[in-house]
Amino acid sequence: MNLYSSLARPLLFRLSPEVAHHLTITSLRVPLTSRLLSLGKKTPSDPITLMNLPFRNRLGIAAGLDKNAEAPLAWRSLGFGFAELGTITLHPQPGNPKPRVFRYPQQQALINRLGFPNLGAEAIATRLRHLRERHTLHDFPIGINLGKSKVTPLEQAPLDYLGSLKLLQPLGDFFVVNISSPNTPGLRDLAKPDDLRRLLSTLQDFNRSCPKTKPLLLKISPDLAISDLPELVAATKEFELAGIVATNTTIQREAKEPNETGGLSGRPLTARALSLMHVLRPLLAKEQILVGVGGVMNSNDYQTRRAAGADLVQIYTGMVYLGPHAAWEILKTP
Numbered sequence: 156m157n158l159y160s161s162l163a164r165p166l167l168f169r170l171s172p173e174v175a176h177h178l179t180i181t182s183l184r185v186p187l188t189s190r191l192l193s194l195g196k197k198t199p200s201d202p203i204t205l206m207n208l209p210f211r212n213r214l215g216i217a218a219g220l221d222k223n224a225e226a227p228l229a230w231r232s233l234g235f236g237f238a239e240l241g242t243i244t245l246h247p248q249p250g251n252p253k254p255r256v257f258r259y260p261q262q263q264a265l266i267n268r269l270g271f272p273n274l275g276a277e278a279i280a281t282r283l284r285h286l287r288e289r290h291t292l293h294d295f296p297i298g299i300n301l302g303k304s305k306v307t308p309l310e311q312a313p314l315d316y317l318g319s320l321k322l323l324q325p326l327g328d329f330f331v332v333n334i335s336s337p338n339t340p341g342l343r344d345l346a347k348p349d350d351l352r353r354l355l356s357t358l359q360d361f362n363r364s365c366p367k368t369k370p371l372l373l374k375i376s377p378d379l380a381i382s383d384l385p386e387l388v389a390a391t392k393e394f395e396l397a398g399i400v401a402t403n404t405t406i407q408r409e410a411k412e413p414n415e416t417g418g419l420s421g422r423p424l425t426a427r428a429l430s431l432m433h434v435l436r437p438l439l440a441k442e443q444i445l446v447g448v449g450g451v452m453n454s455n456d457y458q459t460r461r462a463a464g465a466d467l468v469q470i471y472t473g474m475v476y477l478g479p480h481a482a483w484e485i486l487k488t489p
């Protein structure tokens with residue numbers, strides 16, 4: 156038992172998940188909060204260069220936790236090696252009606268159907284520009300996760316993602332193309348080979364025309380058929396993507412799993428996300444990286460994901476259940 160599980164978590168869990176999240180992010184925007192929370196702690200150090208970027212360790216914040224790029228410095232203070240911000244869409248949007256996030260403490264799970272609420276690419280670009288002007292985030296890469304605006308028809312998805320990339324390209328260290336969230340109607344259809352090729356070629360053509368080409372990765376769903384993966388990986392090779400982020404939340408449910416509509420994350424996802432690692436690693440090119448995410452809830456899960464071939468590992472739900480010392484607990488650093 157630590158102070159988070161004995162005191163802070165029970166208090167936060169009395170609030171609705173979204174209110175608790177808002178409160179947490181708001182307090183982490185104050186630099187003193189994360190400095191106090193990390194007092195006496197050593198930065199977990201396991202330096203590695205991947206995608207030509209220096210990472211001080213391999214554990215990062217998964218997309219969705221900091222959708223509007225509010226607290227990148229806090230994630231660094233809390234011991235993480237990198238953060239993936241977003242999902243960011245070209246147009247600002249409110250997301251789906253509330254309630255839209257549900258907690259299942261006994262199963263160490265969450266279900267969400269947020270639908271990408273965010274301030275939009277332009278406002279977040281302004282925020283990131285200020286951050287870059289004031290801080291050199293040396294050895295703490297910032298990834299930016301891009302999604303489709305709800306108002307944009309699926310046929311125009313490539314131009315919508317491109318609009319965001321144009322605004323954000325100079326501001327991220329790497330970019331993640333999200334075609335896997337279950338809460339934007341039709342988004343997962345973008346994994347169909349022809350649509351995927353059109354999307355990736357549009358983004359990579361622009362990316363290559365920029366003064367500095369940034370690594371692009373693809374974030375995939377755990378609900379894809381295993382038989383679809385070879386063609387999907389082939390597309391990532393054809394357009395020279397730096398790697399794959401696996402996985403997003405699942406819409407599948409086993410008999411005893413919580414049955415709210417939305418994407419399920421946390422412990423029930425561990426085995427499914429892990430099994431995809433074993434399929435993906437041999438399909439990927441040697442230079443492509445694999446980011447393992449989904450149900451990493453403790454140090455053992457982290458080690459297992461690494462052993463299955465994950466170059467980097469991310470958490471979201473684990474952060475909710477473990478609290479601000481998650482990075483130290485998972486990386487076993489005092």
Ligand SMILES: Cc1cc2nc3c(=O)[nH]c(=O)nc-3n(C[C@H](O)[C@H](O)[C@H](O)COP(=O)(O)O)c2cc1C
Binds near residue numbers: 219256300449
């Ligand atoms: C409340 C919530 C919001 C999320 N929002 C996003 C998002 O905006 N974009 C995205 O790519 N993934 C999003 N995710 C998925 C996570 O990034 C991650 O892929 C998934 O939750 C599995 O990891 P976990 O079991 O550690 O939570 C979200 C997850 C949760 C729980």
